[in-house]
Amino acid sequence: MKNKEIADIFNEIADLLEIKGENPFRIRAYRRASQNLEGLTKDVVSLSRDELLEIPGIGHDLAEKIEEYIKTEKVKSLEDIKKEIPEGLAALLSIPSLGPKTAKLLHEKLKVKNIAELEKLAREHKLIGLPGIKEKTEENILKGIGMLKRGKDRQPLGRVIPIASDIVNQLKKNAPLEKIEIAGSLRRMKDTVRDIDILATSKNPHDVMKAFMHLPHVKEVLMHGTTKSSIVTKEGIQADLRVIEDESFGAALAYFTGSKEHNIRLREMAVKKGLKLNEYGIFREKDNKKLGGKDENDVYKILGMQFIPPEMREDRGEIEAAQKDSLPRLIELGDIRGDLHVHTSQSDGSHTLEELIEAARQRGYEYIAITDHSKGLGVARGLNEERLMEEKKEVDALNKKLKGFRLLMGVEVDIRSDGKMDFDNEILSRMDIVVASIHSGFRQSKEQITKRLVSAMKNPYVSVIAHPTGRLIGERDPYEVDMEYILKVAQETGTAIEINAYPLRLDLNYIYAQKAKDLGVKLVISTDTHLVSQFAYMHYGVSIARRGWLEKRDVLNTLKYEQLMKALWRKRKRNFT
Numbered sequence: 001m002k003n004k005e006i007a008d009i010f011n012e013i014a015d016l017l018e019i020k021g022e023n024p025f026r027i028r029a030y031r032r033a034s035q036n037l038e039g040l041t042k043d044v045v046s047l048s049r050d051e052l053l054e055i056p057g058i059g060h061d062l063a064e065k066i067e068e069y070i071k072t073e074k075v076k077s078l079e080d081i082k083k084e085i086p087e088g089l090a091a092l093l094s095i096p097s098l099g100p101k102t103a104k105l106l107h108e109k110l111k112v113k114n115i116a117e118l119e120k121l122a123r124e125h126k127l128i129g130l131p132g133i134k135e136k137t138e139e140n141i142l143k144g145i146g147m148l149k150r151g152k153d154r155q156p157l158g159r160v161i162p163i164a165s166d167i168v169n170q171l172k173k174n175a176p177l178e179k180i181e182i183a184g185s186l187r188r189m190k191d192t193v194r195d196i197d198i199l200a201t202s203k204n205p206h207d208v209m210k211a212f213m214h215l216p217h218v219k220e221v222l223m224h225g226t227t228k229s230s231i232v233t234k235e236g237i238q239a240d241l242r243v244i245e246d247e248s249f250g251a252a253l254a255y256f257t258g259s260k261e262h263n264i265r266l267r268e269m270a271v272k273k274g275l276k277l278n279e280y281g282i283f284r285e286k287d288n289k290k291l292g293g294k295d296e297n298d299v300y301k302i303l304g305m306q307f308i309p310p311e312m313r314e315d316r317g318e319i320e321a322a323q324k325d326s327l328p329r330l331i332e333l334g335d336i337r338g339d340l341h342v343h344t345s346q347s348d349g350s351h352t353l354e355e356l357i358e359a360a361r362q363r364g365y366e367y368i369a370i371t372d373h374s375k376g377l378g379v380a381r382g383l384n385e386e387r388l389m390e391e392k393k394e395v396d397a398l399n400k401k402l403k404g405f406r407l408l409m410g411v412e413v414d415i416r417s418d419g420k421m422d423f424d425n426e427i428l429s430r431m432d433i434v435v436a437s438i439h440s441g442f443r444q445s446k447e448q449i450t451k452r453l454v455s456a457m458k459n460p461y462v463s464v465i466a467h468p469t470g471r472l473i474g475e476r477d478p479y480e481v482d483m484e485y486i487l488k489v490a491q492e493t494g495t496a497i498e499i500n501a502y503p504l505r506l507d508l509n510y511i512y513a514q515k516a517k518d519l520g521v522k523l524v525i526s527t528d529t530h531l532v533s534q535f536a537y538m539h540y541g542v543s544i545a546r547r548g549w550l551e552k553r554d555v556l557n558t559l560k561y562e563q564l565m566k567a568l569w570r571k572r573k574r575n576f577t
């Protein structure tokens, strides 16, 4: 949900206003709005202007900022305030436990300009004696700086999953475990995660904790307890391990999988039914009799609803749907019949057609689409018309030989800065599939970028828009684009939209994937493979689709080859007649 993101932004604005010494009433208004947004059970994205105004503390001004953020993922006034405050000073606020008042004080009295200076002063005990600063405050500041240095707040899912799986596998080998499961945002397959939450059962928790402390991954031990321990891995990610009683394992798994919002709703429902739900189980209120909690499904069954897949647990309507027995049947990895975005060594991939076919067949695929870059993308050795036709010949020849497997001849055509396609329609018309995407001009205005994508979708030969927002998680923000409008045009033109499964992309994100589905837009889930090992990224793309409530029928590459080709031809036919 965007609620938390926007709540954080309002809080940040309040912090910065406080550093600036602005009107306390204004600051208070932002804090109040932030709190109320965070406590909101409805998804703010789904609210109309009038409904926004009903949230306590939200007037027209803040409602406008909320809408701005939903559309652009930015709030301009925040960017503006940031410009007015020395960068290093604003950065002090990223230190956990250091508030704006202290930041302002440090700046005014000691001329602290950045975190490094603050750390030095704190080590030399030069902060003590400032109003309100005691030895303990100094300690906390140093602790906070340490935390900050250990790692970024959130890491991309694709970076953390391999680490988490490895920890689990090592524990399975080296600790006396019975059950072990990953919980938290990782189990919900959120695109970024803050830490790794692991739950286990064992007759010997002591030895499990010991094994955990001695994993090769450990850089630092934060806490070593009898049933709960926390470490920081060499990659700078915190991992918590809890050993749970077997009869509570299901309840604990539900609790620690979250999300917090989902849990809160479940607990409220339990209370209404005269029950009590916590991480130990589900109980009858009047006599505390335990009704369940060994299996996770106990919780949902006793509350009178369907089991909710972890990816959906965000309080975005899944509880209501589960009560009505109307949860979607989510797409699964096994539904995927092929990959529709694959590069060969002709452009910037690493493998020949034969190697790619071999790897795809090993995954059980029935087809893949070869989509090398087009000529304009020099850095990726994009193909000109001649080389593309040469590649098409090879693909045709292979298709004649192959049994039970098909190659689709395609191209990832660059959408140029002026909105023109990098190839003429004459060339595009000879492709089985055309994947169009933006690789330049990321800083163009929202209008310009939206226009470029619209012009691509209006081309009858463009089948799919790839990585539609261009984001690279933690590295590059999405370009500015009116995604609502893009989806509308996708629906009107019959253009499919890609969920790019490459771990740093995961683009479309799950919110828009769901919007696309609701509008009747078809999606494809593709890996953008450059190396055969990257076919395995499909798993991440499917998770995003599941978080967006997608079913098999919403995704084109679940179709058999013939049906897929028909679906791809539909747009061209329509545009011809």
Ligand code: DGT
Pocket: 183, 184, 185, 186, 190, 192, 193, 194, 195, 197, 255, 256, 257, 258, 259, 260, 263, 264
């Ligand atoms: P993250 O770590 O920020 O990527 O996201 P989560 O969802 O893994 O959050 P985390 O690690 O703080 O907590 C794990 C789960 O524990 C969370 O999804 C729900 C549960 N939980 C944590 N704090 C609370 C709480 O205050 N109330 C309730 N009901 N559940 C909580």
Ligand code: CA
Pocket: 184, 185, 186, 194, 195, 196, 197
């Ligand atoms: Ca977590």
Ligand code: ZN
Pocket: 341, 343, 412, 528
């Ligand atoms: Zn690509």
